Amino acid sequence: MSTDSKLHKQFYEAYKNDSEMNQVNVFMCFHPIAMCEVFMPFNRTLIVIASTRYELARFSKEDWTKLNKNLQIIASNPRNVIAGNNLYDAEYIRYFTGIKTIVLSSLCAYTKVSYKPVIRKPFIIANMNAKNFRSKFMSLLTDSFQRLKISVRIGHLRDIYKGHYRYIQLARHPGIIHIPYQVSIMSLFEHYRMNIPLFFPSLDLLTEWHYTYRVVNERTWDGISGHIKNASRISGVLGPDIPDPNNEFDRDAIRYWLKFSDFYQWPHIIYFNSTDELVIKLKTTNLTEVSSNMKVYNANLTKNLFEQWRQILQRTSPL
Structure with a gap:
């Protein structure tokens, strides 16, 4: 542009x-x-x-x-x-x-699919862009499964579906585990609108993982380029109490801004503070209840979003 x-x-x-x-x-x-x-x-x-x-x-x-x-x-x-x-x-x-x-x-109602899990389908691990963290996460997760003596079927999205997949296929899995590489992505809107139970690291855990491993590597443009910085090219206007969103070397700044991510704003997302807790929640969470609650929230959001747009378009002036 x-x-x-x-x-x-x-x-x-x-x-x-x-x-x-x-x-x-x-x-x-x-x-x-x-x-x-x-x-x-x-x-x-x-x-x-x-x-x-x-x-x-x-x-x-x-x-x-x-x-x-x-x-x-x-x-x-x-x-x-x-x-x-x-x-x-x-x-x-x-x-x-x-x-x-x-x-x-974003509404993403085009999926036209809702959660309908099939027995023996594995939990999906969504794409992780921080390649150096994938092996670390899987090592932690495997250790938790073994130590807690819990067995749950899991698989990486691109190992299960090597090419194209359909929304209805995702909706047949019991849930999706996200280690987010971005604070808002369209696939997350899609997963949530399909009422699929979603598992995310807690804000504290993701802050630590990002600070240590740069997990959310597409949060900043400098992160995408691989040249992270401790300040933006221009200054903010809200005063010194609000930390710089592009400071990748300050835990407090990272945590402050990560809290605005979609997955910390939407209700009924399942959070884990460790891989041990993730394993336990994969085994014990009432996923049907979670999905039902997501469905109610999505219905209310759709109604409110249509009203937002109605008011916006109502005040636009014709030529």
């Missing part, structure tokens, strides 16, 4: 009198949200929804600062919307811009 202001102006000049473009009431920008800079001159409603750290395609200090100013301009018009599809990204935008960013969750 180009940062060239001349190119942006050329785009506007090329389309400002276009008959089809003039029928557009709303521009929606998701990934990257920086694309909304191109549409600002058209003076239409802008709905900006970040699904990852919003500085994507605006990594330099200069470009990131300019994007912040443009987002503040967009937010100053009450018909526009600045949102994250998760609380982490909403808080992340607020940290750097001061904009009161709302959460517009």
Whole structure:
């Protein structure tokens, strides 16, 4: 997504009198949200929804600062919307811009599948991007199984399904164990909407694992590149009491920001403080009850989300 202001102006000049473009009431920008800079001159409603750290395609200090100013301009018009599809990204935008960013969750109702476990299907271990941690985790888990003398069938997702798999296949497994590599991913929305019981490390455990092994390695863009830092390229605007979200060398900062992850915001997720506790919960949790509770929550969320969108679209102004 180009940062060239001349190119942006050329785009506007090329389309400002276009008959089809003039029928557009709303521009929606998701990934990257920086694309909304191109549409600002058209003076239409802008709905900006970040699904990852919003500085994507605006990594330099200069470009990131300019994007912040443009987002503040967009937010100053009450018909526009600045949102994250998760609380982490909403808080992340607020940290750097001061904009009161709302959460517009992804629905992912397209799966059209609900939890229906089949006997003898294993628990699935979802993908882990921190390859150096996979063997460590499996060693800890194997040791827990042996020491506690508990037997539970488990398998890695890509060992069970080496190619394409369907949602209905996932819904037949008793549950999914996540060692998250990101704070919000679309597959997690899908798993939750299918009412599949989900197991996650507790906030304290994930903080320690991330600090030691960089487990959530896609939380920051520097983490993805493998060049982690102790500070962002620009400063936040909320004051010194809020730690820098891109500081990968401070446990308190890591814990503060990880708490906004989807899996610490949604109810009925099953947390474990150790692999021993995970093994016990795999064996003893009433998974049918958990799934039923997830189903109720999903129904309420769907209703509330539709109402959010109804109100947003109601206030958008036609041409």
